[in-house]
Amino acid sequence: AQSVTQPDIHITVSEGASLELRCNYSYGATPYLFWYVQSPGQGLQLLLKYFSGDTLVQGIKGFEAEFKRSQSSFNLRKPSVHWSDAAEYFCAVGVSTGGFKTIFGAGTRLFVKA
Amino acid sequence: IAGITQAPTSQILAAGRRMTLRCTQDMRHNAMYWYRQDLGLGLRLIHYSNTAGTTGKGEVPDGYSVSRANTDDFPLTLASAVPSQTSVYFCASSVGVHTEAFFGQGTRLTVV
Numbered sequence: 001a002q003s004v005t006q007p008d009i010h011i012t013v014s015e016g017a018s019l020e021l022r023c024n025y026s027y028g029a030t031p032y033l034f035w036y037v038q039s040p041g042q043g044l045q046l047l048l049k050y051f052s053g054d055t056l057v058q059g060i061k062g063f064e065a066e067f068k069r070s071q072s073s074f075n076l077r078k079p080s081v082h083w084s085d086a087a088e089y090f091c092a093v094g095v096s097t098g099g100f101k102t103i104f105g106a107g108t109r110l111f112v113k114a
Numbered sequence: 115i116a117g118i119t120q121a122p123t124s125q126i127l128a129a130g131r132r133m134t135l136r137c138t139q140d141m142r143h144n145a146m147y148w149y150r151q152d153l154g155l156g157l158r159l160i161h162y163s164n165t166a167g168t169t170g171k172g173e174v175p176d177g178y179s180v181s182r183a184n185t186d187d188f189p190l191t192l193a194s195a196v197p198s199q200t201s202v203y204f205c206a207s208s209v210g211v212h213t214e215a216f217f218g219q220g221t222r223l224t225v226v
Contacts, residue, residue, distance in 0.1 A: 044206075045217075090156060099168075100164055
């Protein structure tokens with residue numbers, strides 16, 4: 001069955017430090033991969049997506065992610081975190097089994113300390 | 115402003131009552147989805163519709179039904195609410211398959 005695993009429930013980083021959020025997926029075919037961000041009390045906003053081509057994709061707000069097929073991973077990175085990046089981050093995979101649908105991970109909550 | 119509108123924003127519902135959560139999009143997207151968000155579980159897909167007139171079951175469809183009579187509307191119905199359906203419900207839409215989803219602001223439902 002298709003699934004997305006985000007191993008870290010929460011992460012705390014200092015402002016200005018680098019960030020990496022982990023994501024592993026399980027899907028037999030070519031994946032369509034996404035990262036979304038959710039601020040408190042808000043809906044989800046797309047940060048970036050990978051469909052094909054260059055495995056390093058750039059997104060909004062200075063985020064990037066790298067697709068590694070051999071590791072079934074799609075980790076999100078940012079070189080320097082800002083306090084406004086504190087939010088919950090969701091990795092997702094688009095699957096085409098029995099109709100297209102997007103499966104989400106459980107999320108990683110990011111805390112930023114001054 | 116184009117986007118997805120969900121109603122109501124929040125609701126407290128007595129167990130056993132019937133409830134319909136409304137979702138309307140004005141982006142002419144083909145695909146629409148309903149998710150529930152619970153602490154520690156992320157977003158779980160309840161039902162989806164890839165195009166008007168078709169629907170499909172997601173990961174957690176029991177106790178919920180949907181219809182897609184036209185492109186814009188995708189209501190979610192709880193026929194007889196139970197406390198385990200207390201959650202935040204998000205409606206989303208996408209242009210088509212393999213494209214990003216746009217989300218509404220959510221409906222916070224409490225079943226007591």
